[in-house]
Amino acid sequence: MNKLLLAALVSGAMAVPAFAADYTIMAPAAPGGGWDQTARSIQEALTAEGISGNVQVTNVPGAGGTIGLAQFATQESGNANALIVGGYVMVGAILTNASPVTLDNITPIARLIGESDVIVVPANSELQSMDDLVAKLKADPGSVSWAGGSAGGVDHIIAGLVAKAVGVDPTKVNYIAYSGGGEALAAVLGGQVTVGISGYGEFESQIAAGELRALAMSGENQMDGIPTLSETGVDVTVENWRMIAAAPDITDEQKAAITADIKKMAESATWKSILETKGWVDMYLDGDAFDTQLAADIESTTTVLKDIGLVQ
Amino acid sequence: MDTFGLLAAGFAAALQWQNLIYAFIGVTLGTAVGVLPGIGPALTVALLLPVTYRLDPAGSLIMFAGIYYGGMYGGSTTSILLNTPGESASIVTALEGNKMARKGRGGPALATAAIGSFVAGLIATLAMAFVAPWLVRIAISFGPADYFALMVLAFVTVSAAFGDSALRGVTALFIGLGLGVIGIDLQTGQARLAFGIPDLLDGIEVTTLAVALFAIGETLVVAAARGGLDDDIVAVKGSIWMTMEDWKRSWPAWLRGTLIGFPIGAMPAGGAEIGTFFSYAAERRLTKHPEEFGHGAIEGVAGPEAANNASAAGTLMPLLTLGLPTTATAAIMLAGFQQFGLQPGPLLFTNNAQLVWALIASLLVANFMLLVLNLPLIGVWVRLLTVPKPWLYAGILLFATLGTLGANGAMSGNLFGLRFSFELMMLLGFGILGYVLRRFGYPIAPVVIGLILGPLSEQQLRRALAISQGDPMVLVHSPLAISLYVIAAAAVLVPLWFRLRGKGQVFSQLAADED
Amino acid sequence: MTTGSNPQRRPDGAAFVIALILAGIAVVIFWQTSIMRLPAHQARVGPQVFPYAIAGGLLLLAIGTAVSAWRGSFPARPRENYGPALWIVGGLLGQILLVSSLGFSLASGVLVACTAKAFGRGPMWFTFLCGAVFAFIVWFIFARGLQLSLPAGPLERLIP
Numbered sequence: 001m002n003k004l005l006l007a008a009l010v011s012g013a014m015a016v017p018a019f020a021a022d023y024t025i026m027a028p029a030a031p032g033g034g035w036d037q038t039a040r041s042i043q044e045a046l047t048a049e050g051i052s053g054n055v056q057v058t059n060v061p062g063a064g065g066t067i068g069l070a071q072f073a074t075q076e077s078g079n080a081n082a083l084i085v086g087g088y089v090m091v092g093a094i095l096t097n098a099s100p101v102t103l104d105n106i107t108p109i110a111r112l113i114g115e116s117d118v119i120v121v122p123a124n125s126e127l128q129s130m131d132d133l134v135a136k137l138k139a140d141p142g143s144v145s146w147a148g149g150s151a152g153g154v155d156h157i158i159a160g161l162v163a164k165a166v167g168v169d170p171t172k173v174n175y176i177a178y179s180g181g182g183e184a185l186a187a188v189l190g191g192q193v194t195v196g197i198s199g200y201g202e203f204e205s206q207i208a209a210g211e212l213r214a215l216a217m218s219g220e221n222q223m224d225g226i227p228t229l230s231e232t233g234v235d236v237t238v239e240n241w242r243m244i245a246a247a248p249d250i251t252d253e254q255k256a257a258i259t260a261d262i263k264k265m266a267e268s269a270t271w272k273s274i275l276e277t278k279g280w281v282d283m284y285l286d287g288d289a290f291d292t293q294l295a296a297d298i299e300s301t302t303t304v305l306k307d308i309g310l311v312q
Numbered sequence: 313m314d315t316f317g318l319l320a321a322g323f324a325a326a327l328q329w330q331n332l333i334y335a336f337i338g339v340t341l342g343t344a345v346g347v348l349p350g351i352g353p354a355l356t357v358a359l360l361l362p363v364t365y366r367l368d369p370a371g372s373l374i375m376f377a378g379i380y381y382g383g384m385y386g387g388s389t390t391s392i393l394l395n396t397p398g399e400s401a402s403i404v405t406a407l408e409g410n411k412m413a414r415k416g417r418g419g420p421a422l423a424t425a426a427i428g429s430f431v432a433g434l435i436a437t438l439a440m441a442f443v444a445p446w447l448v449r450i451a452i453s454f455g456p457a458d459y460f461a462l463m464v465l466a467f468v469t470v471s472a473a474f475g476d477s478a479l480r481g482v483t484a485l486f487i488g489l490g491l492g493v494i495g496i497d498l499q500t501g502q503a504r505l506a507f508g509i510p511d512l513l514d515g516i517e518v519t520t521l522a523v524a525l526f527a528i529g530e531t532l533v534v535a536a537a538r539g540g541l542d543d544d545i546v547a548v549k550g551s552i553w554m555t556m557e558d559w560k561r562s563w564p565a566w567l568r569g570t571l572i573g574f575p576i577g578a579m580p581a582g583g584a585e586i587g588t589f590f591s592y593a594a595e596r597r598l599t600k601h602p603e604e605f606g607h608g609a610i611e612g613v614a615g616p617e618a619a620n621n622a623s624a625a626g627t628l629m630p631l632l633t634l635g636l637p638t639t640a641t642a643a644i645m646l647a648g649f650q651q652f653g654l655q656p657g658p659l660l661f662t663n664n665a666q667l668v669w670a671l672i673a674s675l676l677v678a679n680f681m682l683l684v685l686n687l688p689l690i691g692v693w694v695r696l697l698t699v700p701k702p703w704l705y706a707g708i709l710l711f712a713t714l715g716t717l718g719a720n721g722a723m724s725g726n727l728f729g730l731r732f733s734f735e736l737m738m739l740l741g742f743g744i745l746g747y748v749l750r751r752f753g754y755p756i757a758p759v760v761i762g763l764i765l766g767p768l769s770e771q772q773l774r775r776a777l778a779i780s781q782g783d784p785m786v787l788v789h790s791p792l793a794i795s796l797y798v799i800a801a802a803a804v805l806v807p808l809w810f811r812l813r814g815k816g817q818v819f820s821q822l823a824a825d826e827d
Numbered sequence: 828m829t830t831g832s833n834p835q836r837r838p839d840g841a842a843f844v845i846a847l848i849l850a851g852i853a854v855v856i857f858w859q860t861s862i863m864r865l866p867a868h869q870a871r872v873g874p875q876v877f878p879y880a881i882a883g884g885l886l887l888l889a890i891g892t893a894v895s896a897w898r899g900s901f902p903a904r905p906r907e908n909y910g911p912a913l914w915i916v917g918g919l920l921g922q923i924l925l926v927s928s929l930g931f932s933l934a935s936g937v938l939v940a941c942t943a944k945a946f947g948r949g950p951m952w953f954t955f956l957c958g959a960v961f962a963f964i965v966w967f968i969f970a971r972g973l974q975l976s977l978p979a980g981p982l983e984r985l986i987p
Contacts, residue, residue, distance in 0.1 A: 030719060037647055040362075058976035060722040063496075063513040067722050070510065075723075096501050097513055145779045152501035176775050177498045185636055190452040193779060205635055205657025310501045312864070345973075359973040476902075479895055483849065483888045489881045490856060497874040504878060505859050528919070535911035535945045702948035706939040709915070710962060713922060713938070714931075718975040723927045731927040740919045747912065752845060753902040770877045777872050 028068025064093025114241035114283035116219030130232035141172035322673030338375035342382020350715030352399030356383035408612030419552025432618035436625030461796035463769035469593035488762020529746020569618030577626025591619035842896030914945035930980015935962035
């Protein structure tokens with residue numbers, strides 16, 4: 001056994017040289033998840049570009065990131081070396097879990113990447129376009145079953161927003177929650193549900209293969225010729241973005257320094273090539289523009305979660 | 313090129329000498345980390361995946377295959393020898409395997425697990441290569457109602473793990489079901505039984521419960537029974553190799569386990585552990601040595617281990633052909649594949665044929681390498697039992713807490729200003745529960761099974777009814793669901809009928825209430 | 828506590844306690860589920876059905892356990908030594924409470940020392956030292972080699 005451990009040690013040592021930590025990034029998710037991958041990609045880019053000598057990633061999973069968020073806000077206050085990864089999912093989770101710590105308790109730095117949701121139907125579905133779906137939804141909301149991620153998550157929120165935008169009672173949305181987009185994909189492919197709604201990446205290859213028909217994207221821009229919801233006459237624009245934030249109570253100079261580091265990283269070749277391999281869309285946005293965007297997202301999410309009946 | 317030609321090309325890539333070395337390192341690392349109690353395959357793969365990034369695509373792929381199979385296999389070693397499974401899929405292995413180890417038959421138990429894993433891995437990987445697209449079509453046609461029927465069947469088979477009292481077995485199952493309710497309800501987003509504690513919102517982690525009940529509970533039992541006469545473990549009695557009798561009893565179990573595990577692993581909502589339950593139940597029904605079950609029957613190790621590995625290969629099918637990760641391990645692997653430039657999905661076999669076939673060949677090579685590595689090591693592993701108890705159990709506790717901390721490092725508790733990990737506190741609490749349950753003769757496995765099956769069956773039932781807008785007839789709508797219910801009914805009624813006919817010594821134990 | 832080993836099959840007090848605990852859990856599930864907030868859109872099988880069914884089952888099992896305890900049909904329990912088990916529980920508690928401040932190695936040293944004590948191995952300063960050194964090596968492999976996030980303390984911070 002000792003020999004085996006030694007082997008682990010040797011190959012581990014090859015992988016990571018040890019330096020003093022410049023930044024610690026908290027991924028408020030389990031190893032392997034989306035936020036963990038984001039945190040580790042930032043780690044890779046920061047070190048490879050020489051922006052930071054060493055970056056450590058810590059994982060604090062649980063409750064849509066709110067457990068990590070609470071721990072970060074209370075323990076890292078004023079620490080200019082501490083960063084946390086977060087995203088739109090956290091906005092919803094803070095509301096549904098009635099989390100005492102919110103995004104106001106940390107210092108958002110920049111939105112880094114984003115992904116648009118896509119609404120799909122099986123190739124043999126009678127629904128040809130978004131118009132058909134809207135008509136069916138108006139005729140009998142219960143007859144349209146939506147497969148997506150967990151209740152109160154971004155997929156559910158978009159389904160609720162779509163219903164509301166076309167004048168259907170959002171509480172009547174027949175939303176079937178699956179654990180993760182993968183299971184939802186199986187349900188759509190197997191024809192178990194009427195439509196599927198999840199991140200574009202989850203459905204991308206099936207759309208390309210012609211197994212699924214994409215009706216609309218939830219984001220601002222078209223992807224591969226798929227129209228956005230606004231273009232189909234449904235006034236909804238939501239992107240599932242991921243961001244990086246710093247600790248509360250840091251000085252403006254410290255915030256500016258972190259923002260500069262992150263901006264440098266986001267413009268680096270390493271970061272671009274990571275986005276390429278992971279299939280992530282660059283949505284870099286910082287400063288006041290990001291703050292405005294964040295406030296708008298929080299407001300619309302609060303309204304729709306109340307409309308769906310998940311938040312009081 | 314036809315399938316054989318592609319596979320041959322894949323082998324040509326995998327069998328280069330430096331790739332063989334990578335495979336060997338991968339298998340060694342996977343086994344070394346996977347063997348630690350409390351560290352399951354998902355964490356093993358997540359931890360070791362970055363190690364592979366430094367190599368060229370073919371090399372990293374083959375090393376990764378080794379890590380995956382090594383991690384899957386490593387878990388069974390400690391569950392057999394020390395009764396401390398590191399993940400839910402090797403719980404069933406511990407049932408009979410540990411009884412064998414206590415009788416000095418740890419060698420044959422490890423051997424049948426290793427060879428069974430190899431046989432299952434071989435058949436399942438080959439099956440994956442040839443029938444993947446076709447089987448996946450069938451698998452996705454499974455609707456929520458069919459899954460619910462499958463869960464009903466699984467509940468029926470749980471009785472095989474009940475031990476000598478149905479009352480205590482059902483109680484253990486219900487404790488698990490009760491734990492399964494805790495957390496945010498997936499369908500409505502509302503918290504259930506969370507008592508306002510944020511850490512409970514995600515529910516009870518199966519790994520934490522399994523490691524606590526088995527590893528911590530076992531340690532407490534051994535410590536409390538110190539000086540007791542019945543606890544002397546014999547490290548080795550007789551040969552550490554399998555006898556002719558062992559072979560004869562093992563090979564049908566390997567094949568049955570493979571047959572059960574592979575399709576269940578391939579289902580988008582199957583999961584490795586359910587295959588092991590079915591396999592154990594099947595072996596228990598079909599054995600010619602029913603009296604040995606519960607006391608170290610080799611079929612009870614051979615079948616579930618094969619099922620576990622076959623479903624691990626089965627899991628790769630929806631992953632590769634649909635881009636559909638069905639387990640935590642698979643989700644991490646998906647991230648890995650993207651790193652290697654593989655984009656799983658329906659176009660994978662056409663767009664990335666070369667890499668896919670290299671992966672399949674790598675899996676076969678890794679599988680073989682695993683056997684080569686582990687058979688000679690059995691002698692070393694068995695000697696684990698001769699490690700003095702203070703060090704052995706201190707090590708088990710150390711790695712159990714390390715695995716739990718590594719998977720969930722949140723320091724969210726606070727006691728007198730000391731911050732602590734709530735997850736570790738749960739580990740301790742469930743460990744004490746495990747001790748109490750054992751002390752009063754309750755079986756442990758049904759608690760974990762309840763925690764796994766409860767939420768699955770509830771979600772599938774509610775999905776089925778939501779899609780049908782409340783029409784209960786949807787549950788018996790498909791021929792598949794109906795046949796599953798018929799099998800479940802037969803599994804309950806046939807033994808009962810035998811018993812009423814007075815021929816039922818074989819089955820009486822299963823249904824007997826007390827004593 | 829040794830009534831179970833009595834061939835006369837007298838009622839088993841400890842088993843009655845188990846029956847009571849099961850009934851208590853059932854009541855808690857009933858109560859917590861009944862005060863749960865429900866979403867506006869009601870499904871036929873909502874989030875309360877399973878908890879209620881499980882609570883009902885636990886109540887029945889509590890009754891069954893009570894009957895079984897009355898008949899004294901629980902398996903015999905050997906007399907046990909609680910001291911060593913308490914040492915282990917204490918060691919785990921110590922590690923859990925100390926790990927965030929002392930770091931993984933030193934806190935695990937406490938765990939190892941207490942476990943060794945439970946199994947009759949000492950002296951504790953020696954086992955603590957062995958445990959801390961071993962845990963430090965393990966920490967180094969996992970935290971530095973494999974990037975697992977494990978709590979660091981004064982000892983771990985010595986390594987730059």
